Amino acid sequence: MNIRRNTSLLNFNTFHLDMKADAVAVFQSVEELKTLLAEYKNSPILPLGEGSNILFTRDYGGLVLLSGMNRARALTETREDVLIEADAGLKMDSLIAQTVDMGLGGLENLSYIPGTVGAAAVQNVGAYGAEAKDVIHSVKALDRQTLDVVDIPAADCCYAYRYSRFKDEWKDRFIITSVVFRLRIGAVPDVSYKGLTEELSRLGVVSPSLSDVRRAVISLRQQKLPEVAQYGSAGSFFKNPIVSAETFAKIQSSYSDVPFYAMDGGYKIPAAWLIDRSGCKGLAVGGARVWDRQPLVIVNTGNATAEDIMTLAATVQHRVKQQFDIDLTPEVQYV
Numbered sequence: 560m561n562i563r564r565n566t567s568l569l570n571f572n573t574f575h576l577d578m579k580a581d582a583v584a585v586f587q588s589v590e591e592l593k594t595l596l597a598e599y600k601n602s603p604i605l606p607l608g609e610g611s612n613i614l615f616t617r618d619y620g621g622l623v624l625l626s627g628m629n630r631a632r633a634l635t636e637t638r639e640d641v642l643i644e645a646d647a648g649l650k651m652d653s654l655i656a657q658t659v660d661m662g663l664g665g666l667e668n669l670s671y672i673p674g675t676v677g678a679a680a681v682q683n684v685g686a687y688g689a690e691a692k693d694v695i696h697s698v699k700a701l702d703r704q705t706l707d708v709v710d711i712p713a714a715d716c717c718y719a720y721r722y723s724r725f726k727d728e729w730k731d732r733f734i735i736t737s738v739v740f741r742l743r744i745g746a747v748p749d750v751s752y753k754g755l756t757e758e759l760s761r762l763g764v765v766s767p768s769l770s771d772v773r774r775a776v777i778s779l780r781q782q783k784l785p786e787v788a789q790y791g792s793a794g795s796f797f798k799n800p801i802v803s804a805e806t807f808a809k810i811q812s813s814y815s816d817v818p819f820y821a822m823d824g825g826y827k828i829p830a831a832w833l834i835d836r837s838g839c840k841g842l843a844v845g846g847a848r849v850w851d852r853q854p855l856v857i858v859n860t861g862n863a864t865a866e867d868i869m870t871l872a873a874t875v876q877h878r879v880k881q882q883f884d885i886d887l888t889p890e891v892q893y894v
C-alpha cells in the first residue's frame with residue numbers, strides 16, 4: 560500500500576488544478592482498503608478515480624483514496640449474455656476496448672469517456688443514447704460502517720440521468736470495489752442516436768459492428784471535445800435541464816428551432832444550445848474559457864484557478880437564467 564502525505568493533486572484531476580491533499584493512498588486489495596479505513600476513521604475520505612468529474616475548490620483536508628485494482632473477469636455465461644466483473648480502478652475505456660474485442664455488446668457507445676469503472680457506476684455515465692445503467696447488473700462495495708463487502712443489485716441504486724444513490728445518501732457510506740456488467744453476445748449495436756448514425760454514414764459503414772461503433776464514437780468525441788492532456792476540463796460542466804411542458808412551450812414560442820427530447824415528466828433541452836443562445840460561447844474568466852466547439856465544456860487554458868472556473872460557471876448560469884428562466888445544475892462535483 561502506498562500513502563503519500565501532504566501531496567499535490569495536480570495529476571489526480573483533469574482540470575489540472577494544483578490543490579493539495581493531507582494524504583493520497585492507493586490500495587491494491589480489499590484488505591488494504593479496510594486497513595486504510597481503520598487508520599483514517601476520523602478523517603474525511605474521498606474515493607477518487609481519475610478526477611474527471613471533480614472540481615477541487617480548495618486543498619482537501621483528509622485522505623484521497625485511489626483503487627489500484629484494475630482487472631476484469633468473466634463470471635457466468637448464457638447463450639445470450641455474459642456477466643463481466645470489473646474492478647473499480649480499471650479505466651472504463653480499457654474495459655470497453657476489451658469487451659468490444661471479445662464481441663460483447665452494450666458498452667461501445669460509452670467509448671472514450673474518461674474515468675474509472677467505479678465512478679461510472681456512481682455517475683451513471685452516458686453518451687450517444689446509452690447509459691451505464693443499461694448494462695450494470697450489480698455493484699460490489701465496501702460498507703464503511705461494517706467493513707463488509709456487499710453486493711448491491713442495480714435496481715437498488717436508483718439510477719437516473721447522471722444519478723445514483725452513491726451520489727447522495729450513500730456518498731459517505733460505500734466505496735465501490737467492483738462492478739458487474741451484463742453484456743450481450745452477438746448484439747446488434749444501437750446506433751439510433753442521430754449524430755452517431757450520421758458519423759457512421761460519413762465513415763461509409765453500412766451495417767456497423769461493435770468496433771465500427773466504437774471507432775465512430777471516438778471520432779465524434781475527438782472532433783468535439785478537448786483532449787484533457789492539452790486543455791484541462793471535466794467534460795460537460797452542466798446537466799441538460801428537463802423542463803415542464805409549460806416552460807418548453809414558452810421557449811418554443813420564441814425559439815422555434817429549440818432542440819429537445821420528449822421524455823417522461825417533461826422535455827430535455829441540450830444545455831449546450833441554451834448556453835450558446837445566451838451568448839456564452841468563447842466567454843472567459845482568467846484562464847477559464849467556454850469551449851468553442853462544445854459550449855457545455857469549460858476548459859482550463861493553462862493557468863485557470865478554481866475561482867476562475869467557478870466564476871465563469873456562475874456567469875453562464877446567470878445568463879441562461881436571464882435569457883430562458885432555466886436553472887442549470889452543474890454535473891461537475893465541487894470538492
Ligand SMILES: Cc1cc2nc3c(=O)[nH]c(=O)nc-3n(C[C@H](O)[C@H](O)[C@H](O)COP(=O)(O)OP(=O)(O)OC[C@H]3O[C@@H](n4cnc5c(N)ncnc54)[C@H](O)[C@@H]3O)c2cc1C
Nearest residue numbers: 606608609610611612673674675677678684685735793794
Ligand atoms: C473530456 C471529458 C469528457 C467527458 N465526457 C463524458 C460523457 O460523455 N458522459 C459522461 O457521463 N461523463 C463524461 N465525462 C465526465 C467523467 O468522465 C465521468 O463522470 C466519469 O465517470 C468520472 O470518472 P472518474 O474516475 O474520473 O471519477 P472521479 O471524477 O474521480 O469521481 C467522480 C465521483 O465518483 C466518486 N467515486 C469515484 N470512485 C469511487 C469508488 N470506487 N467508490 C465510490 N465513489 C467513487 C468520487 O468520490 C466522485 O464523487 C467527461 C469528462 C471529461 C474530462
